[in-house]
Amino acid sequence: MMVSRSGRAEAPPDTPPATGARRRPDPLRLAAGVLVLILLAAGASTDRFLTLDNARAILASTAFVGITAIGATLVMIAGSAVSLAVSQTATVVAMIFLATQPLGLGTSLLLALLCGVTVTAVQGAVIGYWAANPIVLTIAAGFATGGVATWISDGTTVSAEVPRYDVLNSTPLGLPLAVYVLLAVTALAQWTLRRTTAGRQMYLVGENRAAAHAAGLPVGRVTVVAWAFFGACIGLTGVFLASFNTGANSALGGTLTLDAIAAVLAGGTAIAGGRGSALRTLGGALLISIISDVLLLRGYSTGIQILVKGLLVLAVVLTVHLRSVRGRR
Amino acid sequence: MTARVGVEGLARSFAGVPAVRDLSFTVGAGEIHALCGHNGAGKSTVVKMLSGQIPPDQGRISVDGEPAELRSRRAAQRLGIALVDQELSVVPALTVLDNLLLGDIDAPMLNRRRAAVARCRAVLDEIGLERIDPDRPLSSLSIGERQLVEIARALSQKARLVILDEPTATLSDVESDLVFAAIRRVAARGCAVLYVSHRLAEVLDLCDTVTVLRDGRRIATTPAGELTVGTLIEQMLGEAPHRLAATRPPDPDLGHALRIDHLHVPGRLADFTLTAQAGRIYALAGQLGSGASDVLRALAGLHPQATGSVELHDRALPLRNPVGAARAGVAFVSNDRKSEGLFLDKTVAWNLVATRLPSLGRAGVIRAGRERRAARSLAERSGLAEHRLDDPVLTLSGGNQQKVFVGRCLGRDDVHALLLDEPTRGVDIGGRAAIHRLLRSAADAGLVVLFASTELEELLELGDVIVTLRDGRTVGRYDGDADGATLMRDMTHGVNAT
């Protein structure tokens, strides 16, 4: 008896996955292949696409959102889905960074990042230790952070009297510094996920929180680490936004929140957690930038670019889901 | 009696493994028909087919002589088949009233509140829930009361067949008696009742006819009056397994590694006390709701309301805190491998080392070489093929999955007690023997091994000491001197001892 719960009858005989994969091509790889082909064809047939300047433009436009998206990847892998407080946090960080410019670049950078890490890690703690719903919590946190930002800035634009951030706007070897930071953050995140205990535990907690809990894994601590990393990434984006715009008002964060989530999803990281990687997110962010770039060069409106971005994310989400479901059957 | 429901040549298999084979029986109008069998006999599969949750591979089901197509729960309900599922299937977020009306195809599209409340009141009173206000949210009721609500829902529908799958597992004796009375009333109205239960005494008391299944086949259909608990157990088990001497006798020179003193979990387990020696295997025998698995869950820190004192190697074990329990040396293998055990999408290697990551490197960095070696040696130790190390666990058979789960706890200096809830649930015969060997070798290596099981053979094969539980209380304790029939009696209708 208890067939369904005992699983005796349900348990599949050992099936090496290789045969299944051979019978039907992996939908994710197939889709990725088709997409790359389309992009190559579209790119090759588009004027000015295959130029160094254009490549630079693509990388530069990826950097700001990309850095935050890498952090969001860790949080999504660790099973906390998404944060809706990203824009506000980046704004506060930017304001602190600008307001503390007189203390020197190093100090202001440190203070700004510290603020990003603290604000975000506290949310992670409530989610990790008390299992609060991340969406509700981050909406509340977003209001609190945004409110405080408007409060201290008095609704005006914060700017630095003695700017010391010029180095952040520099372009070594023709690429903005933010691009290098994006690559460094990606590498660090990828290494953390692959090679450290904390990273490994993020995958485990994200895939099955109940199992991790029952196995005595430190669910709370792992979640806090992921969110702290996320906070540092948001902080970096905030600092770059501040330097780039030479000022910060409450609208600075803009659409950062959703853009970051879109990049993570476009990379194929599953919102349910437990799967994904920093490299994939980098790929997703680049993909969005490249597609927008091709459409832009071909003269399509911003609206069409956003529409295609949405459809791309939808396609990836569905493909990733179908693939994981097929794996289970 | 005319046949209300007939089943003919019913068969169903899962992934090539037959769960029910060529099953035929009929239930007459007004008849209370019991379906009995040991774990894995196929009872739940029959229930699922009759209630429209899964289609049969072969065979016919007829209702009042008409062939019935049961493609969904809804379709089954339209034919008048009501169900009390084995898993609690009421919605805590709704009120009692809403739960009683949920899914009832006769409920009007527009609620007529006064009529509904009146009817609901009558239904609740009938099952002994007089003090429950229909407008209370179900979440404010105890688990037993929720179960009663689900039973009331099934019994109140205008059904031709009511199926009850283990309805009394979480109920007290008084509550069970009320349920039996209600079932008898429903049957007296001409409804057929199919009753699935482990509690043999109540089966004989309540039912008219008993069909026994074993390995998916019908062994016998007998009028209940001609059966005793003993003959019923014989039918279920075939030849009743006998007890050999404990594999490992107590060692008078050795102290007690694990002391459980007055462990208490509100509503589930009362005053459980046990002292255990390292190197021996302790078996907790009890059906669903007996408290056997709650002992293990409480020790693993998974019962937030557990109280009592537990010492492991003379150090207090923190209750109510899974991280603390793991740190103190408890490794827990849950009975729900899928949702509370393995990380199914991850590889065998990842799963094997999941709980020992800190020991595989330094300063939080995992050393790839060391991880690989650890995974390889664990795979060898647990009898898993090395070439499967990089396959996702979900592609393994149940038996191999369980080896991964157990293997995860082995070979760790920091583990002193191994707790397993249903160690071989969903495992084939070969895998089962292999897992039993693993547990024995773990005990030989100096661990305290404590497991809960509902399977007699397993309890008798593996347990050096067997403790039987029922309704949250300890019934008996056997140190190498139990036999199958005694255990079965303790687990199914024992009198409350000590």
Add this chain to the structure above:
Amino acid sequence: MIRRWTSRPERLLPTVSLLAVVLAFAGSPVLTGDALTTFDVYNALQGFAQLGLLALALGITMIAGEFDLSVVGTYALGGMLAVQTGQSSPALGVLVAVAAGMLIGAAQGGLIARLRIPSLPVTLATYIALLGLTSAMSGGLSKSYPNSDATLWVDRTVAVVFSPRSLITLAAFLLAALVLGRTRLGRELRAIGGDRRASRVAGVRVDRTVVGLFTVSGALAALGGALLSYSYASANPDPGLQPLILAAVAALLGGVSLAGGRGLPLGLLCGTLSVALLAQIVTTAALPDYTTQLLYAALLLGAIDAPGLRAAIGRLRARVPVRSS
């Protein structure tokens, strides 16, 4: 009695938040020195009308355990469609918008129900795509609506404090309350949100209900967008994330839980009124902008549901062992 209320957050939360906000609203003259006028009430109700249908669209999906981010996309698209197709006949514009909203909702509901996929990523993608589509339709610019008769009509004062727009919104809430409170459907919706497996076992047709739900949600969001565009005499292709966040706040204050299975349309109504009144208080009292945000955050603290916190409290209690008699 009080115990019964506190144990039912879907009633307690909206009642408390609405009471607090209404008291603050009534007390705001103390701060400003000016007496409240019926115009303030009218304005608050206009704010309610702006948010209401969106909050209802989001709220009903939340009751069923889904989270439909795309409502804001449908809201924007509905507004744009109404403006573009309803120039001569406003009713036609609304009809087109609502039909489009239903179509989008049904398609999404179908995907989510059939594939059993979490709704958040799907509706997020749809949200982005719909904003893109709306923007593409208007060339990225706001589109003005020349039919001033319609604009005047929707915001015309009715019975001192109402307008047709706020009345339509109110009617939608009442209708939802009637359907969810008085029919089988409401029960099934909450059941699906509370426990999908149990609902299936109990015989609820889960997939069909989810598709229907998203269809209705799409229709409501599109209607809200259309009415807003008529009122503003223009359609904005990018409303941003703010309307969604406010709708979510309204739903959460209305006692709806993101975990699903909890919430009542009348609670949603209270939640939405709270949000709208709060914004109005801040305006009439001329308080700085950020106060609204901080107040929302404070109110939301009551809506954060942390099972771990409850378990922690349970652990604390368990530390003082109670001997069962």
